[in-house]
Amino acid sequence: MTFKITTITLTPDAWPGALGVSLLGSGLKDGRWSLETIDLREFGYGKHNMVDDTCAGGGAGMVIKPDVAINAVKSVNIGNRPIIYLTPRGKPLNQKKVRELSKADGLVLFCGRFEGLDQRAIDILEMDEISVGDFVLMGGDIAAQAMCEAVLRLIDGMMGKAESHENESFENGLLEHPLYTRPREIEGHQIPEVLLSGNHAAIEKWKIQKSEEVTRERRPDLWEKYKQSD
Numbered sequence: 001m002t003f004k005i006t007t008i009t010l011t012p013d014a015w016p017g018a019l020g021v022s023l024l025g026s027g028l029k030d031g032r033w034s035l036e037t038i039d040l041r042e043f044g045y046g047k048h049n050m051v052d053d054t055c056a057g058g059g060a061g062m063v064i065k066p067d068v069a070i071n072a073v074k075s076v077n078i079g080n081r082p083i084i085y086l087t088p089r090g091k092p093l094n095q096k097k098v099r100e101l102s103k104a105d106g107l108v109l110f111c112g113r114f115e116g117l118d119q120r121a122i123d124i125l126e127m128d129e130i131s132v133g134d135f136v137l138m139g140g141d142i143a144a145q146a147m148c149e150a151v152l153r154l155i156d157g158m159m160g161k162a163e164s165h166e167n168e169s170f171e172n173g174l175l176e177h178p179l180y181t182r183p184r185e186i187e188g189h190q191i192p193e194v195l196l197s198g199n200h201a202a203i204e205k206w207k208i209q210k211s212e213e214v215t216r217e218r219r220p221d222l223w224e225k226y227k228q229s230d
């Protein structure tokens with residue numbers, strides 16, 4: 001079945017962007033997933049297709065008008081796909097949410113610009129608000145593409161056999177252990193001996209130990225959750 005992505009944006013040229021290359025690019029050509037890009041400007045008003053207006057209550061910047069956003073979203077054959085508004089005010093995206101989204105029929109994405117979208121459009125359309133991190137981008141396109149890439153790679157048949165997601169960061173609540181490949185030595189730095197030992201039990205033990213070390217050091221928030229789940 002084709003995973004259907006619709007994106008509503010003021011910068012349609014930004015799509016498919018990074019999603020149009022490599023395995024996901026092939027997946028798009030093969031019809032494993034599809035992309036419909038809707039230009040929000042087409043739903044704007046007047047000679048200049050105005051989509052935004054000044055912020056109620058004052059303050060710098062412009063806000064995307066609710067009627068424009070609602071008309072654009074309602075022009076889409078939504079089916080039972082979730083409607084997602086990418087926003088720094090949203091719930092932070094994580095691998096659990098990515099996995100949940102990968103089980104849907106597809107996604108309808110609203111990419112914001114300017115100061116953001118009128119709250120009433122978010123409420124009326126019952127949008128799911130998602131953030132890709134605690135930083136502010138200029139628009140929702142790169143955020144949406146990052147989310148799409150994370151979701152699409154979990155769709156059956158999208159990744160080559162060589163790639164697997166079982167042992168990856170976040171899948172077991174930990175960050176991944178360090179990775180090595182040939183040559184055995186570079187500039188005096190060796191591949192850890194245990195990885196060349198052929199002793200599978202010792203290798204597994206090393207991987208878990210390294211995963212735990214890096215998670216404890218870099219992500220105390222994940223480490224606390226992991227310890228509690230023991």
Ligand SMILES: C[S@@+](CC[C@H](N)C(=O)[O-])C[C@H]1O[C@@H](n2cnc3c(N)ncnc32)[C@H](O)[C@@H]1O
Nearest residue numbers: 086087112115116131132136137138139140143
């Ligand atoms: C300049 S930002 C608006 C920031 C907003 N005024 C705020 O303070 O939360 C413009 C658009 O970029 C997108 N965006 C920016 N940062 C994002 C993030 N971390 N996650 C998801 N979308 C983001 C959203 O679609 C947002 O409407």
